[in-house]
Amino acid sequence: MTLAGAASTSVVRPRRWLLAAVVAPGLALASLVDLRAAPVAVALAVVVGLLQQGLP
């Protein structure tokens, strides 16, 4: 592996793992507010549907 390749993998992986820490606000939100699965799923379904615009 080239130096540039090694540098890029060492940068990308920690970032991706750090991103996973964003699970915590979701956990806290659903724990502190009395969220129900169905309304959350409906709101998320609309967001996902809109996000997928233009997917081939």
Add this chain to the structure above:
Amino acid sequence: MATRARGTGRSSLGVPMIVLTATAAAAGAAVFAVIAAAGAAFPSVSRGLFAAAASLALIAAAARGPRPWQRDAETPTEWLEREGLTVAVRNGLALGAGFLTRVGFWIWWVLPVLAFESGSVQAGAIVGAAYGAARLGASSFVAARAEATRSDRLPRKLLLWRPRATAAADPLFFIASGVALALAARLVGFDGWR
């Protein structure tokens, strides 16, 4: 797609777009109702354990890379060679079901987890219908508006927003997974963090 679905004899895009959106909503409703029915078949503790395991597996997989689990398939070209409402029906069903073509983002996978957790066939059907209608309804609206105004301003504007939306998809996935995980813990009976 809607243009092909219109066929040669019709002038309005309205009918194919309504058919496209309605079939997508119906397909989504059917798929997610089945998933929710599967959830309903389990007592809440096992449902919560399954959902927690699925959420953790998703979080671990998404933390490893941005490419989601998906069937890497496009709309079959032979469908696009046909004209008429059959195109709208087939595409609506395939895209509304979600997993039959590319899902594009990890966040799609949180939907079946939440539908499973709900344990309500009715809720699952509403989730799926909302997904299918949003996915195909939005693109139909944009296409109809572009044709009505004879301007591609709106599609161009949306294209400019696309990179920002794509960048937001992953953080949103992890937040939504956190919500799914907390809801699973509640199903299991864990309420210790209140």
